[in-house]
Amino acid sequence: YLLSRVIHSAQNSLPPGPRRWPLIGSALAFPSTHPWLTFGKWAKTYGKIIYLDIMGQPLVVVNSAKAARELLDQRSAMYSDRPTSGMAELSGFAQALPMKPYGDVWRQQRKLVAQDFSQSAITRYHSVQETEARKLVRSLLEDPSTLFDQLKLRVGTIIIRVTYGYYLTGQQDPFLTAPIEVMVNFAKATAPGTWIVDYVPVLRYLPRWTPGAGFLRTAEKWSKMLWDVSWDPYLWSKKNLETGQALLPNMCASVFRAADGKLSAEEEHHLVWATSAVLGGGLDTNTSTALVFFLAMMLNPAVQAKARQEIDDVIGQDRLPTIKDKPSLPYLRSIMTEVFRSNPPGPMGLPHALRKDDIYEGMHLPKGSLILPNIWYMLHDPEIYPNPDEFNPDRYNNLDSEMEKVPELVFGFGRRVCPGRFFAEGTFFAIAATVLATCEILPPVDSEGNKVIPDVRFSSGTITFPSAFEINLKCRTPKAFELLSRDSTDPN
């Protein structure tokens, strides 16, 4: 009763935001690309919580880490839902846990992922991550111009191997090319402000032949692709667990074993969509992170040299670093942190949805609002990170308590926080440590021997990527080259 009275009195105190017009609300002001940059600029005018209304759909942008913590973490029972209608749902993405509404099905799927990728369970995947990192560096030494393709291949190999026990045959393997294509659709389907049907759900009932209903045909096509991408590797894994071709351990096999090989139709459904979420969650995010790392290293030779020195001091040159060495390499951890801070792969995370009316610092946040955390701005707020555009791993003073604040934002919030965080950090560490221990990352040179420094832009969308750039890679010593050709046999 009290809350409803407070809400009533706060009816007129929605958070500030751009002007709202009748019917369309603030649709005209919604940025068509890179919304995190515009929302960040708006922080100066409107403050850290911004209210928009797109054709009746309330949207709340959260520009402050403190507010995100207080709302999405501390009030997580109210803030853990996802938007339930619109293009993402029409395209089938709401079947997999990242976009599932908060509830039992989400809980079942999430449990499967959380078990297999818990901090203690993932040590059994270390050797897969380390071996693929070595293969990556070897291929890059052969031809550094293949950086983008090789990264997709190696990150894809890791995630598909640990999820289904399948080892990719190469870059053209459909088990890799199909999910990459589906991730492009995912980025488009979930980009806020793109689809009118996200705000006017009744449009989904348009007859398919009407002008303007093209999005329905697109959604149908995307939905079919998603279905195949989710079921095909799962069915392969199920069949080949019996033939012995599926490599162990892997997530599907672990779930089968725990159930004595007998899954009900419902359990099988949960497993298919949970594994599909792992594939989707782990592919583009880790590729984007590793690309930003290579770019940052090429542009910052002094940072690179300092990291190499740390590895030489702590590990020496007779073996390669393994993921177990991470706690003893604080400078390398600062570099990883700075990579995440400078360009978080998901600049606005994933939208949460608010289940009930709420009041925050006297402002009314209406039930059903989409909550968009502007992670990018939280990590570029000059009051918290002075000179935010400078790549400076020293800003953390090697302190884990300072570093930790970055992944705590980059991997999302509350009950929806990324369940793949520690596995993702393992893949990233394996790549970063292996390449720094063995190579120098240099800019390419033109025909006259001048360094070519690329002008890199970042794409818009749910997961952001740097535009194409090239690197040069020089192996440090013959011994380093020799170490790279061994698989990691760490029995962890």
Ligand code: HEM
């Ligand atoms: C650098 C790598 C990664 C980053 C930056 C990242 C970031 C995120 C973010 C921001 C969210 C949304 C959290 C929220 O709603 O507040 C998320 C969700 C999710 N991520 Fe990751 N992620 C990464 C890697 C992975 C990996 C490797 C996996 C697979 C094991 C994974 C699986 C998932 C899943 C299943 C969800 C949905 C969780 C839910 O809705 O309950 N992610 N991730």
